[in-house]
Amino acid sequence: MAMTFKRPILVGGLGLTASFWLLDTLGHAPVDGSLAMGAIALGSGLWWLNKSRSPQIDMAAPTLVAADREAVSQALARFDSAVETLKADFAEQLEQLQPAIAALQQQKAQMLENLERDTLLISLVGHKSTGKSTLLRHLAASWQPEKTLRYAETALSDEANLVDPNSDLVLFLIAGDLTESELQSLQSLVREGHQVLLVLSKQDQLQPTDREVVLERVRSRVQPMGVDALAAAAAPGPIKVRRHLNSGEVQESLEQPAPQTAALTQVLSTLSTEKSAQLVMATGLRQAKALRHQAIDLLNAQRRQKAMPMIEQMQWIAAGTAFANPLATLDLLAAAAINAQLVLDIGAIYGQKFSLDQAKAAAGTLAELTVKLGLVELATQALGSVLKGHATTYVAGGLLQGVSAAYLTRVAGLALIDFFQAQSLLEPPERQFSFEQLGERLQTGFQQVRQGTALSSFVNQTLKHLPVGNAIA
Template sequence: MVVKLQRPILVGGLGLSFSLWMLQSWHDSIVQVGEFGLLSALAVGGGLWLFQKNRPKDSLEQLDSMVVNRATVESAIAKTETVINQLAQEAENHTALETLRKQVAQLLLELDRQEIKVAVTGGKSVGKSTLIKVLKENVETPSFVSLEETAPLFREAGENSDAAVLAEVAKSDFVLFLTNGDLTDSEFQALQQLKAANQPTILVLNKQDQYLADENASILLSLKQRMQGNVVATAASPIPIKVRKHEADGSVQEWMEQPAPNIQQLRGQLGELVQQGQRLVWLTTMRKAGLLKAEAKNWLNGTRRDRATPIIEQYQWIAAAAAFANPVPALDILATAAINAQMVMDLGNIYQQKFSLEQAQTVAGTMGSLMLKLGLVELSTKAISTVLKSNAVTFVAGGVVQGVSAAYLTRVAGLSLVEYFQQQEIAIDSGTGLNLENLRQTLQKVFQQNQQIGYLQGFVKQSMKRLLPEVQQVEVVSTQKAMG
């Protein structure tokens, strides 16, 4: 493997590391054959997004409290276009570009949409169809208000998933979520998802006529406490009641009578809804813009990760060679710090996070400090030593553990930086300030993802091919067979 190094911070750090090593052990030879010889000569000759959501308020109160107007929606669409344009700049012929551009053009048309879409959703047999029919028959809703029933939620496996139904609900401007009683855990979780997406929602306790008065009051109170308001009770199709009439002659006549639907509360809410029509459309458009932006950013992150992966691999093997060549642990840390600083700069360039040499050194030092404080260095070294011992190779060279550990930690640092950078906003002038708490959490997450024994075994095997000459690998294999 031949790598050209034209990075002053990397060259300087490796050079200083080598000089100190030479003073302490001039007689050690690092001349090896094969790929290890190239890496050693290279090491010697050179001389680490979501917006944080506040808990949304409920329904119309939530809508009233939100600053939503045409300008804010246009701004959201513009930010989405920024991400798409960045993708086009970095991957001119990306397969998703045409679809993304068509969708963002549709968002601009959505701004002037007149129709208000109301989704009526809930589990099985909660009265969705009946409520829609009663509303159409008893409420003078304008022609531009459409009531659309969704597929039932919480169905058996193999049918339309809840995620697909909720994704369809997300396209509506307002949601009527029906339940027949106190909320189940599944219903509560679905409502929380709608809230998290800033989806204006009314929770409708339908079939309230099926409960006694005190039971009905108790259920309503529970619903309002859990949802903190905006709960209405209806009886779209009340149970027929028996009517008994006593005549003057003493005879009694009985018949079943169908009470009128009880939808007064809901009618009032829908009246307010119509008055908020334009803002509802803007809010939906802004929500769609956010989803489209996230989709475009996922494509962009994928493109950037494809470019970042070879860079991480390059630096992990440089770190491995440097640590393997230098038997003094303190010098390994010095060389690895220089390598990680240069990697910070190279990865930062890919993710539009520009770092100066000093800033890159600070970031690398911060990551190293976090790794030590989190115990990642000790944990990784122990895990790698265990894998090496199981393969009977630790006797071959004392620097093997250090070399593999340096490569592994450099890889974790690089993957953590990629994960961290992917969370940042796409902007022309991205900042370079680090959120240490986010970085700490990212390091822990990436480390845990790469701690599986199967992955470590494969990584150690790959590292051995890089670090040991072919002749020593043959000796190791022969020794393993003899021990077997």
């Protein structure tokens, strides 16, 4: 079945490439003509890429959203929007998607019901030997808050989910100065929207002067994140007491000090009474955002399935164009046209509309990053090794050029998918379509295509789409 192209950038770019190739083959001198045409092609390609580059729009840093019912409603509205987009864009797969959508709707209903609860969940988080269990037992046995509180205990680990997602307040316990790993875990909790109170536990193990120094140093590091810090000791160690008797004798004994948790319980009392509703709403807001992420993940999985055939189509076009083109400098025009069309097509799948000028600018950025990262040379070396057993001397140059073009087109397409998926997970004010961010994603995509036998498999697949495929495969 013949392909119908409604892609002005692709048609125009490949048409210009073909025109230059045709002029060269019709009678220019072998040396002068090639050099002239190469210069024209290179100049035309750079002009085409840079002619209408649109300036990037720099978004202001996002402001913190108040944790109230209105904020929760807005977050749920964005969840509903993602679900509606999924239903509209993939109506043909709706029957298959319905169970997953129903599960998300059930989570939403449960979340709304939880907004009316009176019970708060407090999670105690920290490394081993920071006093989590001891503090939990003390609070449960010796403190009677006005509100009903539930407790959960979690040891810090490398797992993504540090605490129960239903936690209304996190007590982050440290036994001394804040370590780098503890700081990173704390930052992760704050980014996720948790309400955190840092507790310097086992303060009795520090000298009084050291205790104040450590606490102030910790506060200076966490307060910019909106986290307060205080000291506590749920089970202080025994202290040696020396008594001078009337007889002149000195008597020594060990005494057990009382728990030093008054400051902590006072803060907890205030939070659980005066700030209870706000804590519940903050949890609801965090859960609503997580629910939206789940919906977008489901949507993006369908988008990726739709985008992959487009990338494959473009990579075969790139392979055929580069293989048939005797002027290497003309590859710039073809690659630019293909990458610009990828930006338009994949962007449209992910709900991002770009103008032709914006697509050209993005294609130029992709080309620059590909060169700066050395991906062209790396691809040529890797593919050249694989092709040694395939190509004859006559077609080796054109074949390597064609397979490399397909390979780099696929890498660019995968990077764009990754980029658009990451942007879709952000809140609208946080999105910045700055294609300079694609560098790391290009490297990741490059490695994905190279892993294991993937490179050899890709070469064999590409050969089938070139005129010499049957002869040398």
